[in-house]
Amino acid sequence: MNKSKIYLSSPHMGGNERKYIDKAFEENWIAPLGPNVSGFEEDIEKYLGEGVNVAALSSGTAALHLALILCGVERADEVLCQSLTFAASANPIIYQGATPVFIDSEEETLNISPEYLEKAIIDRIEKGKKPKAIIAVHLYGMPYKVDEIHAIAGKYDISVIEDSAEALGSTYRGQKCGTFGKYGILSFNGNKIITTSGGGALVTRDRKMKEKAIFLATQARDAAPHYQHSQIGYNYRLSNVSAGIGRGQMEVLDAHVLNRREMNEFYRELFSTVKEVKVLSEPENTYFCNHWLTVIKAENNGDFDTSALREHLEKYNIESRPLWKPMHLQPVFKDAPFYGNGVAAAAFESGLCLPSGSNLTEEEKNRIRTAIKDFL
Numbered sequence: 001m002n003k004s005k006i007y008l009s010s011p012h013m014g015g016n017e018r019k020y021i022d023k024a025f026e027e028n029w030i031a032p033l034g035p036n037v038s039g040f041e042e043d044i045e046k047y048l049g050e051g052v053n054v055a056a057l058s059s060g061t062a063a064l065h066l067a068l069i070l071c072g073v074e075r076a077d078e079v080l081c082q083s084l085t086f087a088a089s090a091n092p093i094i095y096q097g098a099t100p101v102f103i104d105s106e107e108e109t110l111n112i113s114p115e116y117l118e119k120a121i122i123d124r125i126e127k128g129k130k131p132k133a134i135i136a137v138h139l140y141g142m143p144y145k146v147d148e149i150h151a152i153a154g155k156y157d158i159s160v161i162e163d164s165a166e167a168l169g170s171t172y173r174g175q176k177c178g179t180f181g182k183y184g185i186l187s188f189n190g191n192k193i194i195t196t197s198g199g200g201a202l203v204t205r206d207r208k209m210k211e212k213a214i215f216l217a218t219q220a221r222d223a224a225p226h227y228q229h230s231q232i233g234y235n236y237r238l239s240n241v242s243a244g245i246g247r248g249q250m251e252v253l254d255a256h257v258l259n260r261r262e263m264n265e266f267y268r269e270l271f272s273t274v275k276e277v278k279v280l281s282e283p284e285n286t287y288f289c290n291h292w293l294t295v296i297k298a299e300n301n302g303d304f305d306t307s308a309l310r311e312h313l314e315k316y317n318i319e320s321r322p323l324w325k326p327m328h329l330q331p332v333f334k335d336a337p338f339y340g341n342g343v344a345a346a347a348f349e350s351g352l353c354l355p356s357g358s359n360l361t362e363e364e365k366n367r368i369r370t371a372i373k374d375f376l
């Protein structure tokens, strides 16, 4: 097969990225600060609305790490975390020396289950320790059950860190994902809906917390002419060159969301007659999903073999991938507590992510259609 590979999600430049990068070179702002960094932050603040403040960082993982620090998570604390997610959601809990407590998914959005979240909170409190934070994820761009999750968090007074790494452009009740939590995080990794080649951001309503995040992200330097430190710092700021790519990408974000939603529509049509397959979709019209990746799931345990479809697509040089393997099933987290009844594990067993890039051509779509039809 000598046809070029079709990827799940590949970088998609809009055209103006170079203009911002050239400006960085012209003005010699080749540093982790500069006009593109603050411009990119303002672009995102304007886009998200709600009066939020944004700190541009070197990755989404760095943003999660700083969010945990700002929530006061320390050694031996517990943090509740959605199990069905990318490892980057959970790893920063370990960076802080804290313990992740994993929570199963619900069926509708495949995100953190309100039922098991509350069960876990009650049980952890009974066992003597109230969890310090909740990490909830809008997986594949699908908003989690915002009303339910935030009601529970409010009832027990626990901060929510909203992992919106995959959900820039998604909304719930018309409000942008990333703006619901005490802290929200975004990722601009190469495979995300927009990219800076690598980067992320912390979102907060509290201007002081944005300043604190930037202070920690630039080695926690005290105000003094010499280098003085009274806290441990990090090197987590975004570079002015990367931020230039981000500025160009913000100009095409809405177009990317439309393209990804069109890809979802494409698959919905393709599988419309296959009753053993469900295409993950918005449960109600209060949800608006950017459909970063389109996810299909085999219904009723197995008449449809998604791993056979994956192997079939591979022969056509088309990439597809199982869903994230739940954290509670990962060797590295085998000792962490888990609350649930198997929804995340079943989704992992029976689900598949399909090529969803915003830059797929008609020819590539035809190749995908032919390959899937051939399998069906």
Ligand SMILES: *Cc1c(COP(=O)(O)O)cnc(C)c1O
Pocket (backbone or CB within 6 Å): 058, 059, 060, 061, 062, 085, 086, 088, 089, 137, 163, 165, 166, 186, 187, 188, 189, 199, 200
């Ligand atoms: C990509 C991703 C992250 C991490 O972002 P990076 O910028 O790659 O560090 C965190 N959580 C989820 C759900 C992600 O998909």
